Amino acid sequence: MDKFTNRRQFIKTAGVIGAGVILGMPQELMADAEVRTGLPSIAVVKKGLPAAMTRKAVEMIGGMGKFVKKGDKVIVKPNIGWDRNPSQAADTNPEVVAEAVKMCFEAGAAKVMVFDRTCNNGKRCYANSGIASAAEDAGAMVSFVVDAGFRMYDMPNNTFLTKWELYTPALEADCIINIPIAKHHGLCELTLGMKNLMGLMGGDRGQIHWKIHQYLPELAAFIKPQLTIIDATRVLTANGPQGGNLSDVEKMDTIIASPDIASADAYATTLFGRKPTDIGYIVNGPKYGLGEIDIEKMNLKVATI
Amino acid sequence: MTIRKIRISSQILFLLFFLYLFWKTSEVSGRWIPVDLYLRADPLLALLGMIAARVLIPSMLASIAVIAATIILGRVFCGWVCPMGTTLDLVSRIGRTVNRFKLRQFQHLKYYLLSGFFLSAVLGYQLVYNLDPIALTTRIFTVALLPIVVTTFNYIFNLLFQIEPLQFQLLGLQSSLIDSLLPLEPYYFQTAFILGLIFAVIIGFELYSRRVFCQVVCPLGAMLGLMGMPQRLKRKVNQDCTECGECQLVCKTNAIPEDFSQTEFRECIQCFNCVDVCAPGATIINFRGEAKSCVTDFTRRKLLLSGVGGIAAASLTGISYIRPEQASKLIRPPGSTPEAEFVERCVRCYQCLRACATSGNFLQPSLLEGGWAGLLTPYGVAGTGYCEYNCTLCTEVCPSGAIHPLNVEAKHKTVIGLAYFDKNRCLPYANGTPCIVCEEHCPTPKKAIEFKQEEYQYRDGSKKMIKFPFIVEELCIGCGICEFKCPVEGARGVCITNKNQQRFRPGGQFGKDNKDYGNE
Numbered sequence: 001m002d003k004f005t006n007r008r009q010f011i012k013t014a015g016v017i018g019a020g021v022i023l024g025m026p027q028e029l030m031a032d033a034e035v036r037t038g039l040p041s042i043a044v045v046k047k048g049l050p051a052a053m054t055r056k057a058v059e060m061i062g063g064m065g066k067f068v069k070k071g072d073k074v075i076v077k078p079n080i081g082w083d084r085n086p087s088q089a090a091d092t093n094p095e096v097v098a099e100a101v102k103m104c105f106e107a108g109a110a111k112v113m114v115f116d117r118t119c120n121n122g123k124r125c126y127a128n129s130g131i132a133s134a135a136e137d138a139g140a141m142v143s144f145v146v147d148a149g150f151r152m153y154d155m156p157n158n159t160f161l162t163k164w165e166l167y168t169p170a171l172e173a174d175c176i177i178n179i180p181i182a183k184h185h186g187l188c189e190l191t192l193g194m195k196n197l198m199g200l201m202g203g204d205r206g207q208i209h210w211k212i213h214q215y216l217p218e219l220a221a222f223i224k225p226q227l228t229i230i231d232a233t234r235v236l237t238a239n240g241p242q243g244g245n246l247s248d249v250e251k252m253d254t255i256i257a258s259p260d261i262a263s264a265d266a267y268a269t270t271l272f273g274r275k276p277t278d279i280g281y282i283v284n285g286p287k288y289g290l291g292e293i294d295i296e297k298m299n300l301k302v303a304t305i
Numbered sequence: 306m307t308i309r310k311i312r313i314s315s316q317i318l319f320l321l322f323f324l325y326l327f328w329k330t331s332e333v334s335g336r337w338i339p340v341d342l343y344l345r346a347d348p349l350l351a352l353l354g355m356i357a358a359r360v361l362i363p364s365m366l367a368s369i370a371v372i373a374a375t376i377i378l379g380r381v382f383c384g385w386v387c388p389m390g391t392t393l394d395l396v397s398r399i400g401r402t403v404n405r406f407k408l409r410q411f412q413h414l415k416y417y418l419l420s421g422f423f424l425s426a427v428l429g430y431q432l433v434y435n436l437d438p439i440a441l442t443t444r445i446f447t448v449a450l451l452p453i454v455v456t457t458f459n460y461i462f463n464l465l466f467q468i469e470p471l472q473f474q475l476l477g478l479q480s481s482l483i484d485s486l487l488p489l490e491p492y493y494f495q496t497a498f499i500l501g502l503i504f505a506v507i508i509g510f511e512l513y514s515r516r517v518f519c520q521v522v523c524p525l526g527a528m529l530g531l532m533g534m535p536q537r538l539k540r541k542v543n544q545d546c547t548e549c550g551e552c553q554l555v556c557k558t559n560a561i562p563e564d565f566s567q568t569e570f571r572e573c574i575q576c577f578n579c580v581d582v583c584a585p586g587a588t589i590i591n592f593r594g595e596a597k598s599c600v601t602d603f604t605r606r607k608l609l610l611s612g613v614g615g616i617a618a619a620s621l622t623g624i625s626y627i628r629p630e631q632a633s634k635l636i637r638p639p640g641s642t643p644e645a646e647f648v649e650r651c652v653r654c655y656q657c658l659r660a661c662a663t664s665g666n667f668l669q670p671s672l673l674e675g676g677w678a679g680l681l682t683p684y685g686v687a688g689t690g691y692c693e694y695n696c697t698l699c700t701e702v703c704p705s706g707a708i709h710p711l712n713v714e715a716k717h718k719t720v721i722g723l724a725y726f727d728k729n730r731c732l733p734y735a736n737g738t739p740c741i742v743c744e745e746h747c748p749t750p751k752k753a754i755e756f757k758q759e760e761y762q763y764r765d766g767s768k769k770m771i772k773f774p775f776i777v778e779e780l781c782i783g784c785g786i787c788e789f790k791c792p793v794e795g796a797r798g799v800c801i802t803n804k805n806q807q808r809f810r811p812g813g814q815f816g817k818d819n820k821d822y823g824n825e
Contacts, residue, residue: 073473083693083694083695111473113473113476119746119790120693120694120748121489121490121663121664121665121693121696122483122489123333123483123484123489123663123664124333124664124693124695124696127333128695141473141477142480143476143477143479143480144479144480144483144489146462146476146479146480146483147463148459148462148463148466148475148479149466149472149476168472169472169473169476172469172472185745186741186744186745186756186772187739187740187741187745187772204792206740206742206790206791206792207792209739209740209741209742209745209792210732210738210739210740210792212739239750239751239752241745242745242746242747242748243750244748244749244750245750245751248750
């Protein structure tokens with residue numbers, strides 16, 4: 001009942017949305033309309049089991065049906081970068097990935113694919129992270145990222161990242177659900193949603209690091225994932241992004257979900273005791289049309305289980 | 306079912322089993338049998354390896370079974386088991402090869418080669434890896450044949466991938482193939498072409514006459530031939546023989562002379578072709594009765610001369626010089642024995658390369674980086690890959706104990722080298738570009754690459770705080786992922802050498818071993 005404060009506002013909103021649909025209103029304005037209704041644009045769920053928190057967070061921002069339509073081809077993009085096991089918190093929690101896959105199917109997805117361009121040997125990362133088996137059990141098609149899938153994309157709206165090889169199967173999908181794990185990182189300070197999209201890049205990704213705070217928001221603006229779910233169930237606080245030492249892992253039991261990648265990243269910084277403005281690529285986000293990074297101004301909702 | 310058909314079935318089964326083990330070599334789990342079984346069972350590699358390295362190699366005692374079989378049954382290994390022999394038989398079947406060359410006068414060459422290899426081993430140099438059929442077969446399969454298959458497949462796949470509607474289906478297909486058969490990364494082997502060429506020559510001869518390699522060159526065949534001298538299972542011809550000569554025509558190894566009732570038993574590989582073709586049924590192979598043997602003796606002088614040749618080869622191998630900068634790049638697999646022993650134990654079967662190619666893609670066959678003594682040995686090149694932190698595959702598949710098996714914990718602590726920064730090329734040092742890719746990939750739990758933050762002054766006078774990476778020597782294990790992932794094009798900004806490398810000493814402890822690489 002807390003979605004709508006009173007009946008009058010409900011009628012008003014319904015009218016606006018109805019009119020919008022009839023007039024073929026651009027989607028951005030529709031999103032604005034939703035914000036005005038009180039549906040949060042970012043949800044944070046704490047203190048629960050990974051799968052339950054994931055489900056609740058997505059439901060709070062409108063449910064998976066808002067992002068995945070019937071018959072859609074959906075890409076679920078976790079971080080499977082490293083040959084580490086789940087307790088070492090270098091890769092996304094497999095339970096979170098599996099739950100997201102299930103929710104996609106519940107929303108009517110025709111096909112859900114899970115992949116990531118790994119840093120260590122792909123076979124090892126897929127197996128050791130537990131993600132391949134968890135996602136497959138949930139019904140997803142898990143595939144390795146192969147060279148044949150990369151194409152050169154022009155990104156005319158960007159200033160720095162104007163051309164790069166990207167993974168076609170991801171870019172041609174109907175919906176991308178970005179599921180990073182929040183981690184410490186030597187250069188970016190933190191690796192979050194935007195950094196996770198580097199898993200769809202081909203070529204020599206090392207060069208991205210030279211202008212990382214410009215490249216990442218530009219990449220996010222080009223790929224535009226429909227939904228970002230940040231896994232902060234277990235978090236690497238030092239020696240990231242790979243870790244390996246269990247004493248660097250902190251259990252935070254938090255899931256953040258938002259259709260806006262910059263807002264999700266901005267909020268996630270607070271888990272590490274940082275401010276969004278500390279991280280260059282988050283600060284640059286709004287310049288590329290990514291959303292709100294001021295936590296005070298966000299339509300934020302926090303819940304516990 | 307004739308015995309010949311049983312023999313053919315046996316050959317096919319043993320080749321399939323060989324391929325199965327070859328496939329299993331790169332698998333992380335599900336190994337119920339040693340994948341290096343064929344190599345372990347090779348008595349020639351076992352004997353000369355142990356003599357040259359002056360050690361007992363327990364895993365290779367499996368070869369006693371082959372010796373026992375040979376003493377009783379003759380060269381059944383060559384005729385019924387050997388994967389090289391079966392491969393050649395397959396080629397001659399496809400090419401409908403008939404025995405065109407009468408190679409009897411050249412058959413002695415293999416005994417001379419064996420004599421040379423034996424004496425060089427006595428001097429401490431194991432050179433038999435060059436021609437031993439089992440090592441040669443695994444080597445060719447790993448470095449030449451498998452890459453041909455994989456590259457061809459990838460080529461076709463990439464073509465199909467251009468058809469957009471097929472993309473998602475193809476992706477699933479390739480992924481499941483990668484899961485079971487294909488490697489994830491393409492192969493790079495610097496000796497691929499050479500080995501392909503060697504294979505082409507062996508195959509080429511097979512198109513003109515049968516089992517040329519086995520008759521003329523194979524030192525294992527020579528050894529088994531000599532061992533089979535007192536064999537019990539022998540060919541006999543009775544009075545029903547019409548002297549049609551068919552048996553001589555079908556004999557793969559020219560073991561039947563002009564008098565068809567005789568047999569050169571050192572050459573006979575018990576293929577049963579002669580029994581099968583004999584129309585009156587005059588030819589039998591069994592344990593009973595008297596057999597007519599014809600032994601054409603090799604000359605003692607030539608045997609002596611080839612022995613001297615072996616000694617010469619050993620001596621020349623020993624005096625080859627390794628340039629120090631090359632020696633420092635010779636990064637051996639984790640768990641390797643000390644260098645002098647390593648090069649004598651190593652049979653160049655490339656099981657380790659095969660395992661590594663589907664994991665870190667780090668090991669390469671050397672050319673002269675390790676001198677003549679270390680010719681064709683495996684060493685790590687951070688240009689093609691790196692030593693995968695959690696991987697122990699190469700240590701698990703070595704038949705001769707040149708690489709000692711390590712578990713994951715021991716592997717994590719095994720130092721194979723040390724990284725260093727080239728400050729003229731490393732981006733933060735060279736031109737103030739922020740870059741931390743090496744640190745990001747460093748796999749040790751406490752990173753072996755750290756930063757010091759300092760101000761960098763650019764040409765235009767502006768200043769910026771930059772993170773400058775440096776190596777923590779006590780933590781670096783030399784895995785080379787920093788060099789492999791370094792985004793500097795050409796020579797990298799961070800490189801590895803074999804400084805601080807640990808070698809496994811038989812007896813159980815690790816010892817620092819930086820002095821005894823190269824020749825002694």
